[in-house]
Amino acid sequence: MAVQVQKEAFDVGAEVNCFTAGCKDAGAVVSFTGIVRNNADGTLQRMQIEHYPGMTEKALAGIEAQARDRWPLQDVLIIHRHGDLAPGEVIMMVATASKHRMAAFEAAEFLMDYLKSRAPFWKQEFTAQGSDWVAAKDVDEDALKRW
Amino acid sequence: MIDVLYFAWVRERIGLPREQVETSAATVADLVEELRSREERYAAAFADLSALRVAIDQELTEFDAPLDGAREVAFFPPMTGG
Numbered sequence: 001m002a003v004q005v006q007k008e009a010f011d012v013g014a015e016v017n018c019f020t021a022g023c024k025d026a027g028a029v030v031s032f033t034g035i036v037r038n039n040a041d042g043t044l045q046r047m048q049i050e051h052y053p054g055m056t057e058k059a060l061a062g063i064e065a066q067a068r069d070r071w072p073l074q075d076v077l078i079i080h081r082h083g084d085l086a087p088g089e090v091i092m093m094v095a096t097a098s099k100h101r102m103a104a105f106e107a108a109e110f111l112m113d114y115l116k117s118r119a120p121f122w123k124q125e126f127t128a129q130g131s132d133w134v135a136a137k138d139v140d141e142d143a144l145k146r147w
Numbered sequence: 148m149i150d151v152l153y154f155a156w157v158r159e160r161i162g163l164p165r166e167q168v169e170t171s172a173a174t175v176a177d178l179v180e181e182l183r184s185r186e187e188r189y190a191a192a193f194a195d196l197s198a199l200r201v202a203i204d205q206e207l208t209e210f211d212a213p214l215d216g217a218r219e220v221a222f223f224p225p226m227t228g229g
Contacts, residue, residue: 034229049228050154050155051228052152052154052202052205052221052223054205055202055205055206055221058205058206059205059207080228091229092228092229112229115228115229116226116227116228116229117225117226117228118207118226119226119228120154120202120221120223120226120228121226121227121228121229122154122155122223122224122226122227123227123228124155133155133156133224133227134227135225135227136224136225136226136227141225
């Protein structure tokens with residue numbers, strides 16, 4: 001079990017390999033990687049991610065605990081960055097391990113849906129014109145209703 | 148004394164990330180009313196509560212929640228992680 005909130009970049013491949021190596025009884029590992037997307041005009045210079053130290057770690061651990069209650073998971077990994085990021089950089093990842101793929105896939109989707117709307121992170125986009133806080137989307141809030 | 152924290156554009160509008168507030172407010176909504184009446188920048192930040200979220204002692208809660216025993220209250224816009 002691991003929740004990591006960090007400024008530093010991380011190696012997704014190395015994290016997934018390490019996670020997989022630690023899950024001897026699993027038959028399936030699913031991972032998701034979130035990347036800084038450029039804006040529609042391709043003018044994004046950087047993204048800044050603010051978070052609430054203390055609450056962030058608690059919220060992520062709580063979301064992980066909910067996932068473990070719902071699916072038979074061998075292990076869960078959540079890594080989320082904060083601070084300055086450039087377009088194309090990895091922001092975050094989740095990985096889930098289970099005996100069978102269905103639980104691993106579903107739990108990864110659940111973690112992502114909750115993490116987007118219930119973990120205290122805020123994205124701010126910077127272009128040559130200035131900065132804008134990214135607005136939460138209704139579709140992200142609606143995504144929670146399916147669970 | 149309660150530690151009041153602000154994040155994202157709430158922090159920008161109010162102009163500081165945290166402050167200590169001496170209050171006898173019974174609920175979060177009462178605290179918001181006290182802050183609103185202080186200065187225009189607070190009134191601006193708290194103009195539309197439907198655009199805000201609140202946490203007491205690092206747990207998400209509602210604006211009608213009691214402040215009884217709270218050490219830390221945080222105000223912020225809907226979260227945009229992932």
